[in-house]
Amino acid sequence: MTTIREISAPGLAERQAAVSRKQSKRAKRDELQRRFADRLVVREELSRKFVSYQGNKTQPGLRWLRYKEGFSADLVRDALNKADGAVLDPFAGIGTTPLIAGGAGREAAGIEIMPVGIHAARAISLAANGVKAETVEAAGGALIEAARNGATAGAFRFPHVPITSRAFPEKTEDEIAGARRFLAESDDDNTRAILDFACMSVLEEASYTRKDGQYLRWDNRCRRNLRGGMDKGPIPSFTAALRKRLNEILEDIPKLEEIYGGKPPRLLQGSALEKLAAMPDRSIGLTVTSPPYANRYDYTRTYALELAWLNFSKADFGELRQALISATVENRSKVNILNWKYPRESTLIQAKTAFREQAALQEVLDSLNLQKSELSNPHVIRLVENHCFEMALVVAEPARITKPGGRVVMVNDNVQYHGEEVPVDLILSDIAETCGFDCEEISVLPRGKGNASQQMGRFGRRELRKCIYYRHMPKFSTAPCA
Numbered sequence: 001m002t003t004i005r006e007i008s009a010p011g012l013a014e015r016q017a018a019v020s021r022k023q024s025k026r027a028k029r030d031e032l033q034r035r036f037a038d039r040l041v042v043r044e045e046l047s048r049k050f051v052s053y054q055g056n057k058t059q060p061g062l063r064w065l066r067y068k069e070g071f072s073a074d075l076v077r078d079a080l081n082k083a084d085g086a087v088l089d090p091f092a093g094i095g096t097t098p099l100i101a102g103g104a105g106r107e108a109a110g111i112e113i114m115p116v117g118i119h120a121a122r123a124i125s126l127a128a129n130g131v132k133a134e135t136v137e138a139a140g141g142a143l144i145e146a147a148r149n150g151a152t153a154g155a156f157r158f159p160h161v162p163i164t165s166r167a168f169p170e171k172t173e174d175e176i177a178g179a180r181r182f183l184a185e186s187d188d189d190n191t192r193a194i195l196d197f198a199c200m201s202v203l204e205e206a207s208y209t210r211k212d213g214q215y216l217r218w219d220n221r222c223r224r225n226l227r228g229g230m231d232k233g234p235i236p237s238f239t240a241a242l243r244k245r246l247n248e249i250l251e252d253i254p255k256l257e258e259i260y261g262g263k264p265p266r267l268l269q270g271s272a273l274e275k276l277a278a279m280p281d282r283s284i285g286l287t288v289t290s291p292p293y294a295n296r297y298d299y300t301r302t303y304a305l306e307l308a309w310l311n312f313s314k315a316d317f318g319e320l321r322q323a324l325i326s327a328t329v330e331n332r333s334k335v336n337i338l339n340w341k342y343p344r345e346s347t348l349i350q351a352k353t354a355f356r357e358q359a360a361l362q363e364v365l366d367s368l369n370l371q372k373s374e375l376s377n378p379h380v381i382r383l384v385e386n387h388c389f390e391m392a393l394v395v396a397e398p399a400r401i402t403k404p405g406g407r408v409v410m411v412n413d414n415v416q417y418h419g420e421e422v423p424v425d426l427i428l429s430d431i432a433e434t435c436g437f438d439c440e441e442i443s444v445l446p447r448g449k450g451n452a453s454q455q456m457g458r459f460g461r462r463e464l465r466k467c468i469y470y471r472h473m474p475k476f477s478t479a480p481c482a
């Protein structure tokens with residue numbers, strides 16, 4: 001029998017059936033949510049400033065590069081109270097964790113795959129540990145003079161790749177070449193590293209580009225074929241931007257020793273997937289980190305100018321993109337490479353098992369696969385799959401290297417594709433428990449992130465949780481070191 005509501009609202013029955021199909025397709029996620037319900041705690045006191053780079057805008061040193069993907073020095077200071085021992089960040093970005101931890105006198109290490117972040121962290125660490133302001137001031141003056149004089153020799157021109165071509169006005173190209181010649185001829189390694197970083201840090205400001213969401217946006221004045229350019233407003237010359245940055249650096253240097261001058265951290269450039277595997281069992285007391293989110297964000301595109309400054313060729317860009325933790329639709333599976341090269345077979349098996357047996361994750365993947373033909377890009381399925389598998393490994397290794405009584409503090413965002421919520425926080429927490437951690441709390445920010453506008457139109461607005469996870473390695477852990 002058809003009810004009156006169904007007659008007056010054509011299609012209602014189908015819609016209701018679809019809704020209930022969808023609800024039953026969430027069963028595993030709902031179950032997981034119920035299991036973690038008492039540990040998912042909304043913390044009113046948590047601000048976006050605390051978990052983002054906004055908190056570093058006035059922080060001496062860390063303010064030198066607008067690394068929007070970073071978190072605040074205050075978050076790290078707070079985490080330092082949570083466990084003793086050596087501190088690690090396997091996704092160190094510009095080094096907020098190792099720099100602040102080292103400054104507090106802790107043994108600290110940061111792993112970061114992008115040379116951009118390592119360059120920044122090294123410059124801050126050098127400036128905090130003995131490089132003299134007078135030396136930087138004198139060399140900086142000479143650098144500005146050299147940049148102003150420019151250079152025409154091909155060897156010193158900005159080494160563009162296709163995605164950076166025409167990023168600068170012609171005069172800026174000449175000034176950059178002058179600066180590169182000066183740096184190539186400079187023989188004081190530490191001062192050169194700081195000045196080289198200073199030049200890299202102003203490229204965006206002096207260019208026709210702006211880092212914006214997932215890509216670089218381009219100003220209409222660049223001579224590229226643009227579909228929708230923007231007006232960036234006044235663009236300073238390279239030397240003007242550089243002078244401003246050098247002044248900031250000189251102003252900060254006297255304050256740096258107190259903030260970061262305890263123990264210079266170890267800064268390891270490379271993939272966390274390799275470097276974590278090389279760390280000894282039970283050697284780390286505290287990990288404070290924020291991995292790349294599964295949100296299609298491409299670091300190699302956002303930081304294209306900086307990578308090109310560091311002489312990355314087009315092939316190097318491709319290689320780096322694949323080595324990053326999978327977060328884009330272009331990332332291919334790393335399973336074959338890991339099977340072939342990963343030095344710790346037992347951890348790899350542990351991660352594979354945890355990934356395969358994580359029912360809520362498998363539910364998301366099944367659901368996306370069933371809707372594959374409707375997805376705006378079917379490769380989001382492999383994005384979620386690759387991301388979660390790699391993150392399972394990134395959870396399993398800290399379970400091996402964390403000392404009993406140690407902790408992991410991790411900032412992360414949930415994501416959603418085609419209306420399918422991926423509760424990354426719960427999935428990774430469950431995997432962490434299978435690896436031996438106690439998940440103490442998933443602190444939720446009072447305001448999450450909205451889903452992408454295309455998804456909002458189709459699937460309604462849903463706030464995606466932004467969280468800080470707190471994990472503890474029990475003192476008397478019976479979990480085997482994988």
Ligand SMILES: C[S@@+](CC[C@H](N)C(=O)[O-])C[C@H]1O[C@@H](n2cnc3c(N)ncnc32)[C@H](O)[C@@H]1O
Pocket residue numbers: 067069070071072090091092093094095096097111112113114117270271272273289290291292293299323324325
């Ligand atoms: C959310 S950011 C972390 C920022 C950092 N907390 C800070 O304050 O600057 C994630 C970082 O992970 C890095 N990353 C991505 N894949 C990596 C990998 N396989 N190994 C190491 N670092 C990686 C990215 O380059 C990025 O800097």
